[in-house]
Amino acid sequence: MTKPSFEIWIELASTYSHVAVHVAERAAAARGVGITWRTFLLGPIFRAQGWGDSPFNLYPVKGAYMWRDMERLCGNHGIPFRRPSQFPRNGLLAARVVTAAEGQPWLGELLRGLYRANFAEDRDIADPGCVRAVLAAAGCDAPDAVLAEAGSDRIKHQLRERTEEARRRGVFGAPSILVGDELFWGQDRIDDALTWYLSRAGQP
Amino acid sequence: MTKPSFEIWIELASTYSHVAVHVAERAAAARGVGITWRTFLLGPIFRAQGWGDSPFNLYPVKGAYMWRDMERLCGNHGIPFRRPSQFPRNGLLAARVVTAAEGQPWLGELLRGLYRANFAEDRDIADPGCVRAVLAAAGCDAPDAVLAEAGSDRIKHQLRERTEEARRRGVFGAPSILVGDELFWGQDRIDDALTWYLSRAGQP
Numbered sequence: 503m504t505k506p507s508f509e510i511w512i513e514l515a516s517t518y519s520h521v522a523v524h525v526a527e528r529a530a531a532a533r534g535v536g537i538t539w540r541t542f543l544l545g546p547i548f549r550a551q552g553w554g555d556s557p558f559n560l561y562p563v564k565g566a567y568m569w570r571d572m573e574r575l576c577g578n579h580g581i582p583f584r585r586p587s588q589f590p591r592n593g594l595l596a597a598r599v600v601t602a603a604e605g606q607p608w609l610g611e612l613l614r615g616l617y618r619a620n621f622a623e624d625r626d627i628a629d630p631g632c633v634r635a636v637l638a639a640a641g642c643d644a645p646d647a648v649l650a651e652a653g654s655d656r657i658k659h660q661l662r663e664r665t666e667e668a669r670r671r672g673v674f675g676a677p678s679i680l681v682g683d684e685l686f687w688g689q690d691r692i693d694d695a696l697t698w699y700l701s702r703a704g705q706p
Numbered sequence: 707m708t709k710p711s712f713e714i715w716i717e718l719a720s721t722y723s724h725v726a727v728h729v730a731e732r733a734a735a736a737r738g739v740g741i742t743w744r745t746f747l748l749g750p751i752f753r754a755q756g757w758g759d760s761p762f763n764l765y766p767v768k769g770a771y772m773w774r775d776m777e778r779l780c781g782n783h784g785i786p787f788r789r790p791s792q793f794p795r796n797g798l799l800a801a802r803v804v805t806a807a808e809g810q811p812w813l814g815e816l817l818r819g820l821y822r823a824n825f826a827e828d829r830d831i832a833d834p835g836c837v838r839a840v841l842a843a844a845g846c847d848a849p850d851a852v853l854a855e856a857g858s859d860r861i862k863h864q865l866r867e868r869t870e871e872a873r874r875r876g877v878f879g880a881p882s883i884l885v886g887d888e889l890f891w892g893q894d895r896i897d898d899a900l901t902w903y904l905s906r907a908g909q910p
Contacts, residue, residue: 551765561755563878567889578898674767685771690894694782 506682508535508699510692511668512613513544513676514593514600514627517558517572520617522677522689524581527610533696539609541600542668543593543661544676550669556590572621575689582622591620592628598652599633601661608641615640710886712739712903714896715872716817717748717880718797718804718831721762721776724821726881726893728785731814737900743813745804746872747797747865748880754873760794776825779893786826795824796832802856803837805865812845819844 510526512519523539530537548557558565569585576583596616603609615636619625625632630649637645651657668678672685679686679695681702686695714730716723727743734741752761762769773789780787800820807813819840823829829836834853841849855861872882876889883890883899885906890899 551767561878563755563876567876567878567891570889571891574898574902672767672771674765674771685774687771687775688894690892694778698778 506699506702507538508695509538509540509680511540511542511673511676511678511680513542514596514616515556515590515620516544516676517568517589517621518689519677520583520621521572521575521579521581522692523610523613523617525579525689526677526692529692530696533700535696535699539600539604539613540664540668540680541597541661542665542673542676543597546665547669547674551674559589582618584622584624586620586624588626591626594628595630595652596627596633598657598661599637599648601664602648602651602654602657603637603642606642611640612637612642710903710906711742712899713742713744713884715744715746715877715880715882715884717746718800718820719760719794719824720748720880721772721793721825722893723881724787724825725776725779725783725785726896727814727817727821729783729893730881730896733896734900737904739900739903743804743808743817744868744872744884745801745865746869746877746880747801750869751873751878755878763793786822788826788828790824790828792830795830798832799834799856800831800837802861802865803841803852805868806852806855806858806861807841807846810846815844816841816846 508530510522512522526537548554553560556565558568572583572585575581600609600613600616603612606612616627616633619632619636620627627633627636634645634649637648642648671680671683673680675687677689679692681695681699684695684698684702686692686698712734714726716726730741752758757764760769762772776787776789779785804813804817804820807816810816820831820837823836823840824831831837831840838849838853841852846852875884875887877884879891881891881893883896885899885903888899888902888906890896890902
């Protein structure tokens with residue numbers, strides 16, 4: 503049996519993805535599992551459900567809970583967090599940059615840097631200058647080349663395809679974990695997903 | 707400092723509340739905490755958000771996930787589960803009966819019996835005959851008296867007040883855990899809520 507990958511699907515503007523990129527690699531490594539990060543856009547998926555904005559803005563009671571929950575979760579995990587002055591921020595540029603950076607050894611650092619920029623430092627990840635600085639800090643030695651690649655038709659197409667793949671595989675929020683056809687929604691289900699992965703796919 | 711109660715707010719028609727009533731008492735007892743069950747109605751709260759039906763029906767992709775997630779969760783916890791032929795069922799009668807049964811030593815058994823009737827045995831908890839049988843099986847020796855009390859103005863009023871209290875305290879889904887002003891949403895946050903409760907309120 504072919505072992506499926508352990509995929510965590512994230513959206514650059516998503517608050518709970520901020521928690522996931524900070525906790526998942528350690529949790530997975532502790533159980534001998536490597537993560538495949540997959541970046542997609544929630545906007546088209548939300549619009550298909552009739553939402554023109556984040557559900558946390560459309561449903562303020564849920565939004566108020568989410569911000570308090572983020573404070574608690576980040577506090578518990580020692581993750582820097584400060585509610586940004588704008589939510590959601592436009593994550594398109596950052597998502598393209600992450601897509602262009604797949605396979606790079608500094609991908610995890612890039613992800614954490616972009617989420618910290620948005621959700622701890624209140625910086626605008628739609629600004630190429632911000633993204634360039636985060637790329638450099640993550641260990642990328644050619645940030646301008648990555649930014650150029652991020653604007654290419656190949657990467658734009660790849661991100662659209664990824665978003666369509668997410669929708670087709672039942673993803674409706676972020677972060678989501680996919681192990682083959684099995685979907686787990688939310689950063690608080692990473693352990694359940696790891697247990698599922700290991701029991702179905704065998705130890706590495 | 708007065709120790710707040712550890713309140714779990716449930717809605718009789720809610721799938722994830724089925725998991726909560728089966729796992730929470732043991733999880734809380736293991737940490738020396740007693741649960742105060744609080745029953746309310748999600749219908750008025752959903753309607754205030756513009757939803758005329760369960761979000762799991764309004765957003766079928768989310769609904770498909772929830773049913774699969776319930777299978778997995780109940781399997782993991784050894785909780786009987788079978789997707790009911792009707793969802794959501796009208797939980798008003800059952801909610802009034804549970805409200806009338808507060809303080810009874812068999813309240814936990816009643817809750818588990820009602821949720822199993824709905825979510826494992828595909829029985830209609832809106833049917834007084836079904837509720838009477840579950841009351842008797844739970845250890846209530848006067849089911850008809852409880853059913854009569856459940857139809858009283860006092861209990862109807864109390865359930866309306868509870869629902870209003872839930873809304874006022876920020877509850878937007880079920881199960882929800884309230885420790886004073888602190889809200890935790892979802893059966894998968896019971897442990898977090900227990901940790902919060904014990905750290906803030908001191909050991910019992």
